[in-house]
Amino acid sequence: AKDDGFIELIAGPMKQKLHPSSPVRSDLWTYNNMTPGPEIRVSQGARVRVRLTNNLEEPTTVHWHGIRIDNRMDGVAGLTQDAVPPGETFDYEFVAPDAGTYWYHAHNKSWNQVARGLYGPLIVEEAEPTYDRDHDLTLVIDDWRLNSDGALDLSSLGSLMDWSHGGRLGNWMTVNGESLPTFDLRAGESYRLRLINASNSRVLELDPVKLGARVLAYDGQPLPAPTLLDYSPFLLGPAQRVDLLVVPDEDFALEEVSGDEPFAFAAFSVSVGAAEPEPVPTLPLNAIPEPDLSKAVTVRLNMTGGAMGGFTDIVYQGKKIEGEDFRRTRQVWAFNGVANLAEEPLFRASRGETIVLETVNDTGWVHAMHLHGHHFRVTERSGATVDEEQPWRDTFLIGPQQTTKIAFVADNPGMWLLHCHMLEHAAAGMNTWFEVG
Numbered sequence: 001a002k003d004d005g006f007i008e009l010i011a012g013p014m015k016q017k018l019h020p021s022s023p024v025r026s027d028l029w030t031y032n033n034m035t036p037g038p039e040i041r042v043s044q045g046a047r048v049r050v051r052l053t054n055n056l057e058e059p060t061t062v063h064w065h066g067i068r069i070d071n072r073m074d075g076v077a078g079l080t081q082d083a084v085p086p087g088e089t090f091d092y093e094f095v096a097p098d099a100g101t102y103w104y105h106a107h108n109k110s111w112n113q114v115a116r117g118l119y120g121p122l123i124v125e126e127a128e129p130t131y132d133r134d135h136d137l138t139l140v141i142d143d144w145r146l147n148s149d150g151a152l153d154l155s156s157l158g159s160l161m162d163w164s165h166g167g168r169l170g171n172w173m174t175v176n177g178e179s180l181p182t183f184d185l186r187a188g189e190s191y192r193l194r195l196i197n198a199s200n201s202r203v204l205e206l207d208p209v210k211l212g213a214r215v216l217a218y219d220g221q222p223l224p225a226p227t228l229l230d231y232s233p234f235l236l237g238p239a240q241r242v243d244l245l246v247v248p249d250e251d252f253a254l255e256e257v258s259g260d261e262p263f264a265f266a267a268f269s270v271s272v273g274a275a276e277p278e279p280v281p282t283l284p285l286n287a288i289p290e291p292d293l294s295k296a297v298t299v300r301l302n303m304t305g306g307a308m309g310g311f312t313d314i315v316y317q318g319k320k321i322e323g324e325d326f327r328r329t330r331q332v333w334a335f336n337g338v339a340n341l342a343e344e345p346l347f348r349a350s351r352g353e354t355i356v357l358e359t360v361n362d363t364g365w366v367h368a369m370h371l372h373g374h375h376f377r378v379t380e381r382s383g384a385t386v387d388e389e390q391p392w393r394d395t396f397l398i399g400p401q402q403t404t405k406i407a408f409v410a411d412n413p414g415m416w417l418l419h420c421h422m423l424e425h426a427a428a429g430m431n432t433w434f435e436v437g
């Protein structure tokens with residue numbers, strides 16, 4: 001932080017090697033010349049001030065993903081603010097009411113800006129941090145698409161193929177911008193690993209059983225007690241976070257297990273530590289208003305489109321439009337038959353009302369649905385059981401032809417996005433908004 005209390009975030013171009021055995025440097029866009037951007041660590045309830053300077057050649061914004069934030073600070077270009085033009089600054093100022101693992105990222109043409117590196121971790125510490133800094137590790141995971149020369153593939157950015165199928169999937173993973181980094185841990189000690197999936201569209205498949213890991217928190221929100229994960233694979237969708245508790249006894253690795261061959265993307269080297277395992281700290285819960293299902297208003301959201309949907313020109317405010325931001329794109333996907341931000345919200349809620357959102361995925365693809373400004377519980381899921389705890393989340397995965405119900409209290413006034421966090425899907429139609437009065 002600087003003297004005036006502002007954390008500086010400077011968005012700009014940067015050249016960086018992504019593949020360790022290639023000398024080629026990629027054309028990235030980053031915050032403060034690093035990818036991911038700097039870890040912003042603040043205390044719960046503290047006033048956060050961030051000054052964004054835009055040194056890119058196109059407008060940008062910053063969104064504070066998962067924070068129950070003042071609507072004007074939510075950073076959604078075209079909905080909550082005008083994007084910040086090149087050469088200008090914007091001051092974000094907010095209070096983060098909930099401790100946990102969050103992240104920040106560009107929210108204008110996110111499919112492009114996030115793919116190029118405009119994101120970073122946002123950690124809100126408990127008033128009394130439960131894990132000290134040596135036992136609290138942030139792992140920002142990204143999935144890049146590299147050319148055969150090892151440079152970021154820019155030519156396929158925005159391709160119809162990605163937009164109409166499963167999104168932009170990469171072929172090279174990094175953690176905190178590095179390829180297969182090693183973390184040094186001590187045996188018998190408790191570690192909090194904060195995993196953030198910053199991929200555009202990759203659903204990570206992990207094997208927590210092998211690790212004996214327990215879940216401390218999903219999407220920043222602690223569970224009442226650390227819970228052993230006893231199934232595999234464990235899915236971490238784009239934008240989702242999980243805080244894992246590990247008490248290592250020997251070297252281990254985090255692996256992506258979706259392909260034929262699992263591969264490691266983070267290694268942990270474990271040295272002799274405590275003789276006796278230490279007691280496992282439990283995180284304090286955040287105070288999020290509990291949905292009252294007996295008084296809920298149900299809103300249906302039907303998701304359609306995909307490879308078969310075809311591209312249709314969108315007419316907005318009487319004009320046929322082209323381009324790539326939220327209100328100006330061609331349609332591949334739709335919510336209730338409408339692509340992108342209609343002039344009318346999906347629904348209006350009065351403040352404090354419980355909303356049950358019944359999402360029906362009428363597509364052949366998995367989606368990662370994200371709600372801005374609120375946390376919800378998944379209360380029902382067709383063809384699958386829901387976690388007994390119904391943990392708070394801000395992003396949920398929904399499988400092909402699945403129906404999922406989420407419930408939340410619409411208590412944060414303003415205009416909020418609801419979109420697929422597979423950023424190509426969002427760009428190609430999977431966006432809507434709701435208003436809390």
Ligand code: C2O
Pocket residue numbers: 063065105107239370372417419421
């Ligand atoms: Cu992580 Cu609408 O964003």
Ligand code: CU
Pocket residue numbers: 063064065066370371372373
């Ligand atoms: Cu968000």
Ligand code: CU
Pocket residue numbers: 366367368420421422425426430
């Ligand atoms: Cu999607």
